[in-house]
Amino acid sequence: MAIPDEPDAGGTTDPQDELRQIAAQARAHLAALGEKRLTRVLRAAAPVVSVAAAASGVSAVSAARVVSAVGAAGGVSAAGGVSPAGVVSAARVVSAARVVSAALVQVREELGDCRRCKLHATRTQIVFGAGSESAPLVFVGEAPGASEDEQGLPFVGDAGQLLTRMIEAMGWRRETVYITNILKCRPPGNRNPEPDEVAECEPFLARQLGVLAPRVVVALGKFAAQSLLRTDATISSLRGRFHEVQGIPLMPTYHPAYLLRTPSAKKQVWEDLQLVMAELERLGVRAPA
Numbered sequence: 393m394a395i396p397d398e399p400d401a402g403g404t405t406d407p408q409d410e411l412r413q414i415a416a417q418a419r420a421h422l423a424a425l426g427e428k429r430l431t432r433v434l435r436a437a438a439p440v441v442s443v444a445a446a447a448s449g450v451s452a453v454s455a456a457r458v459v460s461a462v463g464a465a466g467g468v469s470a471a472g473g474v475s476p477a478g479v480v481s482a483a484r485v486v487s488a489a490r491v492v493s494a495a496l497v498q499v500r501e502e503l504g505d506c507r508r509c510k511l512h513a514t515r516t517q518i519v520f521g522a523g524s525e526s527a528p529l530v531f532v533g534e535a536p537g538a539s540e541d542e543q544g545l546p547f548v549g550d551a552g553q554l555l556t557r558m559i560e561a562m563g564w565r566r567e568t569v570y571i572t573n574i575l576k577c578r579p580p581g582n583r584n585p586e587p588d589e590v591a592e593c594e595p596f597l598a599r600q601l602g603v604l605a606p607r608v609v610v611a612l613g614k615f616a617a618q619s620l621l622r623t624d625a626t627i628s629s630l631r632g633r634f635h636e637v638q639g640i641p642l643m644p645t646y647h648p649a650y651l652l653r654t655p656s657a658k659k660q661v662w663e664d665l666q667l668v669m670a671e672l673e674r675l676g677v678r679a680p681a
């Protein structure tokens with residue numbers, strides 16, 4: 393006889409049993425994590441969770457919990473959270489990842505061919521964000537530059553290459569984190585973002601973070617840190633310690649573009665990134681192999 397809450401050693405071929413097992417495992421995992429992250433994911437992803445759940449036959453709450461569990465684990469095996477024994481199959485993880493992906497697609501669709509601020513008139517294209525949709529680690533910069541505006545991807549110029557090296561120095565790969573900006577369109581001549589532009593664009597970043605539900609956010613540069621933390625404090629006074637955005641630990645640090653101009657600041661950035669690495673380790677999150 394199978395022990396309650398333990399997977400049937402012989403496996404099951406009943407889809408409903410299998411779905412009940414997924415929900416039970418996710419619930420157990422969430423009980424350990426607390427419901428805070430679930431609330432955030434549900435708020436951000438509720439519409440698509442309902443659609444995806446209806447399509448798959450899983451209840452919306454169960455689907456959201458699976459999403460939350462997978463997001464929390466940063467990939468099931470990374471944190472060893474849902475099932476070290478591999479009880480949660482690859483197919484289930486893919487299903488949960490699809491819910492996150494669908495939620496992110498919905499945010500992008502709602503942004504649409506955005507003309508909410510004056511930057512739409514001078515951009516080549518919107519730069520929404522790029523990377524892993526199950527990333528436990530998210531980097532947020534200020535705004536696209538010329539290369540990003542041209543390619544439609546964040547951090548692909550010289551500063552982006554330095555960011556890639558920073559990520560790799562942390563033991564991660566660029567494709568295993570998620571990278572985006574406060575503004576999704578390039579300010580002309582790379583001028584500073586203006587308050588009305590930030591006010592119009594930032595809600596979409598908030599929704600991205602709500603869907604991704606990362607474990608740690610790194611704010612790159614003064615504008616990203618000030619916007620996310622709603623403060624006028626200087627980046628030098630904010631960096632070096634964790635703050636919080638949407639319930640997620642946030643580490644402000646200098647922008648890679650600043651490091652290209654001021655290489656002596658690399659030491660401080662490395663100190664900040666080491667704090668991020670320590671926090672991820674404390675949370676049981678490891679870089680994917």
Ligand code: SF4
Nearest residue numbers: 506509512576577593
């Ligand atoms: S910067 Fe943001 S709010 Fe402004 S047009 Fe681009 S996407 Fe829309």
